[in-house]
Amino acid sequence: MSHHIVAVKHLQHVYADGTVALQDVNFTIHHGESVAIIGANGAGKSTLLLHLNGYLIPTAGEIRIGDFPLTKKTLPEIRRTVGMVFQDPDDQLFMPTVFDDVAFGPFNLGLPVDEVKQRVRDVLEQVGAAHLQEKPPYHLSGGEKKRVAIATVLSMSPDILVMDEPTSGLDPFARRQLIGLLKDFQHTRIFTSHDLDMVLELCQRTIILHQGVVKADGPTREIFGNEALLAECRLEKPLSMQGCPVCGKGK
Amino acid sequence: MHMADALLSPAVGATMWGVAAGTIAYSSMKVKKDLDERKIPLMGVLGAFIFAAQMINFTIPATGSSGHLGGGLLLAILLGPYAAFLTIASVLVVQSLFFADGGILALGCNIFNLGFFPAFIAYPFIYRKIVGREPSKARLTAAAIIAAVVGLQLGAFSVVLETVASGISSLPFSTFVALMQPIHLAIGIVEGVVTAAVVSFVAVARPEIIRGATESVSLGSLPLRNVFLSFLVATLLTGGVVSWFASENPDGLEWAIAKVTGSEEVTGTEDGVHSMLAGLQEKLAFLPDYSFKENAAPAEEGVAYAGEAKADETARLGTSVAGGVGALLTLVLAFFIGFILKRRQQAA
Amino acid sequence: MRSIDGAVLDLKRLDLLATGDSSIHRLDARAKVLTTFVFIVSVVSFNRYEFTALFPFFIYPVVIASLANLPGGYIIRKISMVIPFAFVVGMLNPLFDRALFFHLGPFAVTGGWISCASIIIRTVLTVGAAVILVAVTGFLSVCQALERLGTPRTFTVQLLFLYRYIFVLTEEGARASRARELRSCGRKGLGLASFGSLIGHLLIRTWLRAERIHMAMLARGFTGEFHSRQVSGFGWRELFYVAGWSALFVALRLENGAQWLGGLVTGLLS
16 A cells, blocks of 8 residues: 555755754655654754654655655645644644634634534544543643644544654653553554653654664664664663663663 | 723723724734734734733843833834734733733723834834844844834823823823823833843844844835824824813813912912913913813902802712712612622522 | 732633633623623713712622622732722822812812722722623633624734733743742842843744744644634623613713712601
């Protein structure tokens, strides 16, 4: 199936001030895969993500989402297909109520009011936030905001879900709730994260970005077992793989 | 600097509401046509920024007193005239609804006084002209100071005009002007310096922000003629409506003067300041002469007048007593009704 | 100058009050906005020496606050905060208006004092009406009402965006201000240079946030138009509400209710 494939070929991005954020990035992600993109700060993760829905334009190279190459014409369709959730939910929840935020996307797609209302209800139910429908965003807790932010994207029925640091800033309970939610999704999932334990739980495949290139791309377990590689990329093993802190077993 | 509901007559208030609403409508249309849709979140967020920034105080050098940022000029520099006007207006709406800064009827006046002058006069005609392209810090500061001062002076003068035209405050025009203008000159200088400080900081740390803001503001679409025309219309409207009203409301001061000079009750203890101001006001009088209240006719026969005055006084006292009793009663009644209603609510 | 934290708490409190449920809360926002407007215009239209005639107007805020179950103490406290300012506004009147009205014992009550008192009462009434409007309507509904009454959408969108981000920005501002305070070792006051950089930093962060919000808007297909769902309608209840209160206000404006009642009572007693 060629649909919902994310294909990135020789992607390069140079910022206006001359910084080379991405040098030569290559990978292909297939339908239904759950992939994590990890790396040190400044490795280019956020820049890469912003290319996936066309917010940034490559200086060189090509991106294909499904059957569509990323061009100005195909942008609306690509933005429907790729749902992006940003790191700070306050940037994403800009409407007066949760309903308005979740309905924002569907309305922009031109759907009729009744269908929009139904979609909002369904999606809020899915993320466990149905009771928050009429609340304004500044009355929500951090975990609630994150879930509603996901809902705002889900309501557009994307095929690919991209999330930038999904668990950052969440308390353990909210984090556990979120991981549980993400486990159930059938979409193609692409995450960036520093939370390597979450990556271990949710993603079968991991891509390491280091200084603008793909340093490693393979099964998560394998990559996390390679300590030298991790160290070179300013990373560590996830805590759950680091052995018992009490008796030292497994170190 | 904010105009208050209590000092405003409905005529002046309504006129200024009309002017403000019209300017908001026009600016909304202009902003909508603007192809740069980044302005939409920017206006909202910068408005919130100004709101927050106004609550952070700084000490004014050499005086030790604290001041805060007004923000009108800063917004105009970052957003351009139309978007800045809408942003200032929106901040004032929130402040008036939630913090009673000025009141709802006075909102029209405040939006005009605090929004129109920085956005449509001070910024395009003064700041932009002086600042040019890639200015030095000194030039930027000078431009900001002059623009801020002019904007605030015009705004302060509007407050005076609106207050005097409303006729509720007894403060005479001359005194008011003498009070407002110098104070706002000082405030303007501080505002200019602070605005320049912020802009310079950002210009150094993130020059693309200032550059982007300057480039996105197309002043070619702001015809000088239109600005002056709308200003003229506003002034004429206010003057016309106000003078119609003014002819029916006696000016307290003149009436008081007539009483004082005609009556024997107050024997020649006119305050030096009082009479001087009275004289000044007559000389500077530019508003149409009010007609006097009927029972305030300047008297020639002191004795008869004194008698009249006394009768007047007792009559007024009488009604006032009834009024006072009634006032207290209505207050008690009102709260009693409220209490009963609340009990019924809780029982229901 | 109010503190940042205090101001935000206040906003949040008023906002929460608006989510209450009562017959008043359930009314269409336009009715409440219009009635408040008529109220304010009536109060403000009195000439400067009217004092007692203003008192009957208290019936409106008191009744609405009671029917809507608003916390009396909080409302009264909020309104009374404005009284010192009203006094400042009015206190020059007694200086310039020396017309003698009557003697109250040894005290000579001049026109100036009466107009000053009038100003204070007016302020209490108009501010009370505004506070109560927000407490029973909520800012979102007020903006929707304004839009249906003719306000351009660009402006109402701006109002809603502003309101939504006030909570975020004031928190950021408070954090920055607090951080600076903790490093100033007791020395009070922020110099101009530090103020410029503090506010400058806040401005830069705000600008970047705006870019991210724009990103999020584009990511969800934004093309420049904001859509809204339908809201409640203006029915007989609302008509009755507006017409009833407006009639009362006009009546109280034309006839001094307090005088009438007082005259009645003093007439009965004498």
